[in-house]
Amino acid sequence: MRRSAGIGAIHKQKKEQGKYKDKGSELQESQLEQMSKQLEVFRINLEEFAGKHRNEIKKNATFRRQFQEMCASIGVDPLASGKGFWSVLGIGDFYFELSVQIVEVCLATNYKNGGLISLDELRQRLIKARGRSKQHQEITIEDLLSAARKLRIFGNGFSIVPIGKGQYLVQSVPGELSMDHTAVLQQTANLGNANISISILKTHLNWDHERAKKALDHMVKEGLCWIDEQNTREILYWFPSMFSECITAR
Amino acid sequence: MTYSNWPWQYSFPPFFTIQPNLETRAKQLEAWRSLVLDYHRALKLAVLDVSEAERSELFNNAKLQRKLPSEGIIQVLESLAKNGNAEPCNKAKTRWYIYWHTLPEWADKMYNWAQETGQTNSVCTLFEIMNASDQDFYGLNEDVVIKALRILEGKQKAELILDGENSGVKFF
Numbered sequence: 001m002r003r004s005a006g007i008g009a010i011h012k013q014k015k016e017q018g019k020y021k022d023k024g025s026e027l028q029e030s031q032l033e034q035m036s037k038q039l040e041v042f043r044i045n046l047e048e049f050a051g052k053h054r055n056e057i058k059k060n061a062t063f064r065r066q067f068q069e070m071c072a073s074i075g076v077d078p079l080a081s082g083k084g085f086w087s088v089l090g091i092g093d094f095y096f097e098l099s100v101q102i103v104e105v106c107l108a109t110n111y112k113n114g115g116l117i118s119l120d121e122l123r124q125r126l127i128k129a130r131g132r133s134k135q136h137q138e139i140t141i142e143d144l145l146s147a148a149r150k151l152r153i154f155g156n157g158f159s160i161v162p163i164g165k166g167q168y169l170v171q172s173v174p175g176e177l178s179m180d181h182t183a184v185l186q187q188t189a190n191l192g193n194a195n196i197s198i199s200i201l202k203t204h205l206n207w208d209h210e211r212a213k214k215a216l217d218h219m220v221k222e223g224l225c226w227i228d229e230q231n232t233r234e235i236l237y238w239f240p241s242m243f244s245e246c247i248t249a250r
Numbered sequence: 251m252t253y254s255n256w257p258w259q260y261s262f263p264p265f266f267t268i269q270p271n272l273e274t275r276a277k278q279l280e281a282w283r284s285l286v287l288d289y290h291r292a293l294k295l296a297v298l299d300v301s302e303a304e305r306s307e308l309f310n311n312a313k314l315q316r317k318l319p320s321e322g323i324i325q326v327l328e329s330l331a332k333n334g335n336a337e338p339c340n341k342a343k344t345r346w347y348i349y350w351h352t353l354p355e356w357a358d359k360m361y362n363w364a365q366e367t368g369q370t371n372s373v374c375t376l377f378e379i380m381n382a383s384d385q386d387f388y389g390l391n392e393d394v395v396i397k398a399l400r401i402l403e404g405k406q407k408a409e410l411i412l413d414g415e416n417s418g419v420k421f422f
Binding site: 111112114195220221223226227228229230231236238240243245246248249 | 258263266270271277
């Protein structure tokens, strides 16, 4: 195909490009306008929805979970602030209240577990403390995780330690746990015991003696575990936070 | 009589090893103190013999195959003594009185009882005190009763008359 050449053709081309540009920005503008309209509608609907279902949000664990999932998928954190757009939902209030209660339980059980508590025990205690009505009982592990994560803003005095199989420990004493300490907790939970030893760590994690001893000594020093010198083979390190009689004790 | 009110710590093996971490040890000793007092209260035992204690179920959990060594038992007793809940019977500290109520507490209880039952200004025998069936000090060891009454004596609230089986006390 023969291309047109010459000054006329160039002018024509330029003119066409200009037209496309105009059309493009026109389209963009209308899209933006439409989107802000949609957002406005969304906001109004959401506020209406929240107003109507405020109690439902506090009561219904399934709803909360779905809402959290929705927010996560669009990259919004409804708990980021107590003020503003999301506060109308009352979602924040619910979790802030829960955070405070989590701190209370951690402090109340510190005397026996040294500041390490399983999320399951935490949940049981919270439910007991929150009263008998159904809305207070329906606290899910996801709710607790969301609320406990908020407590990170207080620094490293509060952290969540995943120990595998969907199990978590909440640590409520200052002093961050290193990767090795977390690995010790995971290994202990994994074996389904409340105790661990240097030789178990050597076998299962391929650690050398020094590394295992250093990690365990640190956890003794932090008051997270107790030593048992009367085992026939070697010293056992026991975690009250994973010991069932301790968990169920008042 | 058997004891059944074991705390969770009693089935926790490291409870029987004195803990190196001071904070943990403080929690451990606190749990031991309340267990020892509750055990003696429930079984009405006034005296603990250290060499026997090593074999008693209190410090020796046969099921776990764990026992608190005698140094541990001494530590528990010393820490009870600090709170007025124990006192060595002899210089060698091989036998100890265990007070689940401290002596001043016992003294108050006896004095209140005497007042409530209208026994002030008259003599009652130690036997009567130890057989006041509705009282905490029912069945209490005679040595402990006398020690508590001595405290009242020091406050001029009682006078002891020690005469073997006829020993008694006059409350004022």
